[in-house]
Amino acid sequence: MVSRIELNPEIFFAQRLLITPEHLILSHGSVSNYAVVIEEGYFSEVGPVEDLLSRYPNITKIDLPGFAMMPGFIDAHHHLTQSFGKALAFGEPSEIFKRVWVPLEGNLDAELMYLSGKLAALESLRGGFTTVVDAGARTEGGLDPLVKAVSEVGIRCVLGMISNDKGASSSDQNKILKQAEKYLNEWENHSLVHPSLAISIPEVATDHMIYTASNLCKEAGAVFQTHVNEHLASVERSLIQHGLRPLEHLHSIKALGPQTLAAHATLLTPEEITMLQESGTAVAYNPVATQWKGNAAAPALHMHELGIRIGLGTDATRSDGFRLIDAAEATHRLSYGLQVGDFSSGGGWTWFDQATTSGAEAISLGNLTGEIASGKAADFLLVDVDIPEFQPSRDLVWEFTRFGNRDQIVGVFVSGKLRLWEGWPVDWDGKALMHEVSQRTNEAIENAPIKKIHPHSSEHRKKRKKH
Incomplete structure (x- = not known):
């Protein structure tokens, strides 16, 4: 040996x-x-x-x-600009993005965005991920810092540009669309960066923008990303606003299709699953996010059996490919398999495939990566x-x-x-990056209006002992 x-x-x-x-x-x-x-x-x-x-x-x-x-593992749903705040996410309830991620990301300048992205990309490589899908950064300015970060680390990246426009003037909406078109063309020939358009959640964009961004991606052979049916609160807001659930709403405005990657999709009705199947829409199944802050587990095996393309995503929780496929199998088994006596729960290979070959197909890179094959x-x-x-x-x-x-x-x-x-x-100093990040993290966190619900573990221990 x-x-x-x-x-x-x-x-x-x-x-x-x-x-x-x-x-x-x-x-x-x-x-x-x-x-x-x-x-x-x-x-x-x-x-x-x-x-x-x-x-x-x-x-x-x-x-x-x-x-x-x-x-190499495929991370079908990541947030590269959240690496500074990963230690803030423990014990937090759903929709943590409102209290932690949006405030943190909004406080990142170009240098901090670069450092966060590079740290996240390094963690991903260490976990065996050779490709990551970034769902879009909520920061001012362009995505050049992230392009630089992933290029230096050497990881393949589907990099989302957020195109939210709700509340914007008509001139600003036109500007967003022009930026989106330019972005899709700007990086189309990059060896590692694959451009993508993203809407954070459907409720923060107009129907016109959602449809147009999705269609632009369809024409460009790129991925259109959005978070869909992740939490109960978002489903209720959509019902109040549109009389439709989020996925139903996307279907009604013709934003679903083979170009669309629906992140999470945990709260689905049978009718919505049919919408995914018939439209060819792909899903990013995030089992660790379900365990840590979710309201439900996506019916990933059921969707797989229906031929819906499924990829596994970390949602920036824990960049470890082997623990991700373990979580995917265990989450499904506990949520669905035990109830019906399904001891196989996918036979192991289903989750391995969703993290590799099937994952590449879900993010529209199946012709390039995801398997060991000629070409x-x-x-x-x-x-x-x-x-x-x-x-x-x-x-x-x-x-x-x-x-x-x-x-x-x-x-x-x-x-x-x-x-x-x-x-x-092998060709740059990872320890030096860690040292630089440690010097800058407190600055990024302390200057952001972050609100945590749960205390530090030691404080939680003290409170529990008082009772």
């Missing part, structure tokens, strides 16, 4: 590689005695080891017994499976779902380039 100590990350710097892991995770499951050829950032060949060795006799060859190669971008992880928790091994995908851990991820690659080795960047 090859140990971590024996592996030198510099061997992965070659322009052309033939890698032979002990286990290769393909779209249909785990295979052995297979290899991949990586050239110019893409998988050019995937096949039996002997076949590829005979056809590429002079290529740099790397044998990795004791390792699995798997697609796809070489976005992948090298995972150490020569550990006690994976012995004996009988079903690697289930084992990843239940036993997988972030510290098993030895290498993270995006577009064939090694970005992280044993949790840290």
Whole structure:
């Protein structure tokens, strides 16, 4: 077996590689005695080891017994500008965005936005995510700081630009639309950044803006994002304002479609599920957000069985791919499986797929990433499976779902380039970033009108002991 100590990350710097892991995770499951050829950032060949060795006799060859190669995780719903406030979210009730996220993000200048985005992107890579979908920053100014951050970290990013216009003058609304069109064209050829338009929640935009933003994305082959049916309060506000639930409202103004990514979608009626299915709309299932602050769990397995595209999102809660798929399976099992005696609850592979292959399809990048296949971008992880928790091994995908851990991820690659080795960047100083962030975080938090409901854990302990 090859140990971590024996592996030198510099061997992965070659322009052309033939890698032979002990286990290769393909779209249909785990295979052995297979290899991949990586050239110019893409998988050019995937096949039996002997076949590829005979056809590429002079290529740099790397044998990795004791390792699995798997697609990088896809985070279908993130907020890159919320990393400074992640320690403020514990114990908070639903709609925390009003009291914490909006005040915090509104206080970020360009430099703080860059630092927050870079920290979030680093955390994502450490958790095995090679692609993240940012739902849009609630900050003044453009998104250049976030583009710079994700580019330097080297993570693939679907980057949303918020187009909220409720209450704006007609001239300002026209300005927002022009900015949206410009933005979709500005980054369309970027190697890592994929532009997207976003409406925070339907109630903060006019029907015209929602429809137009969605249609612009459809024409550009981009993703249109919005938070939908996440909390009871938002459903009630929509009913009062429109006489329709949020998803029903989007359907009524023709804003649903294959370009649309509905974040959360936890509170759905049967009719709304049919709307998703018939329109081709995708859903970002956020199980950790459900556990931490949700009113309900999305019927993710039911939607999956109906052919609705599902991706898993962290919602900026915890950037750990293995814990995300564990949470997805456990949340569904506790919310739905136990009630009907469904002990399989997706069979493990469903959640693994939603975090990789199916997740890429949900965010409209299935033709580029999400699986290890010829012609796809070489976005992948090298995972150490020569550990006690994976012995004996009988079903690697289930084992990843239940036993997988972030510290098993030895290498993270995006577009064939090694970005992280044993949790840290190989071409920039992650520790220096942490130090800089620690110097600036208090400034960002203390100057923002944040209102927490629950006290610090030590204060909570004191109050409980008094009773």
